[in-house]
Amino acid sequence: MKDARLSKTVAMGIMGICTLYFLVPIWWLFVGATKDRGDFSNTAGLWFADFHLGDNLHDLFTYRDGVFLRWMLNSVLYTGGAALLGTLLAAMCGYALAKYSFPGRETIFNIVLGGVLVPATALALPLFLIFSQLNATNTFWSVFLPSLVNPFGVYLARIYATASVPDELLEAARLDGSGEVRTFFTVSSKLMFPAFITIFLFHFVAVWNNFLLPLIMLGNERLFPVTLGLYTWNSQVNQLPELRMLVITGALISIIPLVIAFLLLQRFWRNGLGAGAIK
Known part of the structure; x- marks a missing residue:
């Protein structure tokens, strides 16, 4: 005792x-x-x-014609779009690897697992060289498109689909004349919804906090996400001491979307973890 x-x-x-x-x-x-x-x-x-929080917020939102609000909008666009599309792609890939038998399935899955182990820093320079060849650096797409890839989400989706989507249910849907795409969106997606939320949250946090890729890809300040924008301000604090409070206040504002996303979705996330543990 x-x-x-x-x-x-x-x-x-x-x-x-x-x-x-x-x-x-x-x-x-x-x-x-x-x-x-x-x-x-x-x-x-x-x-x-x-x-002085009100004064600091006013200074932050009005500094240089409100460039901080532009950075926040950029982060919302990069993160929201990449998290939604990336979650859908990861879920579909994981579902296919879990429920369909085809040559090379395990090889593909092992490659995906290998992608989980590769650090983002090792991919940044090759991505920059690829987008340079396409003359697509310093554009919205140079940050958005690489952010769609989520190997860890594919892994989670496969594990959850294996445990939560019965093969018998899929066979019944096929016998009723439902196509594979329709079955995924009308039947399997409902069973995998907690997994979708978990993948979305992981992806949302990863893309929102992404710093190295925008640093390498972007030169136009108007395209910066908030992480890179605050970094550029912080690097100028010694020359412009008034930026210190803007950086502190901006950092506080920048974590609010993460807190909101987690609070709104934590119920589904906890349910998904609990269901996965039981299964």
């Missing part, structure tokens, strides 16, 4: 430490965004001084 209680206490202590590890930087960011430049440098980092 004592050993069980001790194990529970240790586990709760580790979870508490991990929670603080993740939440303290967010708290520091929020507190920092409420200060002016003087208070930010001269007051405690984890507690409030004079509340």
Whole structure:
């Protein structure tokens, strides 16, 4: 009994430490965004001084004709479109690998698994050279198209489709005259919906936080996502000290879409994890 209680206490202590590890930087960011430049440098980092969040937001949204809002819009377009289309492509590929037998199926799946292991940094330069040959660098598509690929999503979709979509159900749909595409969208997609949400969230976070690919591909500031835009401001802080508070406030605003996406979809995500664990 004592050993069980001790194990529970240790586990709760580790979870508490991990929670603080993740939440303290967010708290520091929020507190920092409420200060002016003087208070930010001269007051405690984890507690409030004079509340200037409204002024900081106004400065952020009006600086250089609202370029930060343009960056946020770019990030929404890059991330929203890539996450939606990438989730659909990954789900269809994973479903096909799980439910259809064809020559080379396992080879293709092993190649997909290999793609999961390849770091994004190793792909950035080859992608740049390919898009350079096509004269497509410094365009929306040079960031959007590579972001559609999601090998980890294909892996998750195959595992979930194998566990959640019965072969008997597919056979019944075929006997009723349903085509393969129609069966996927009307029958299988409903059973795989929790997996779709999980893949979407992973893909959304990955594309939103993507930094290296836009850094290599883009030179036009108007095409920057918010991650690259804030980086360019932060690199100029020594020459333009007023940018420091814009970077802090902009970083706080930039995480809000991630928080909203997770809060709206966490119910489906938890259900999907629970269903996968049971199966």
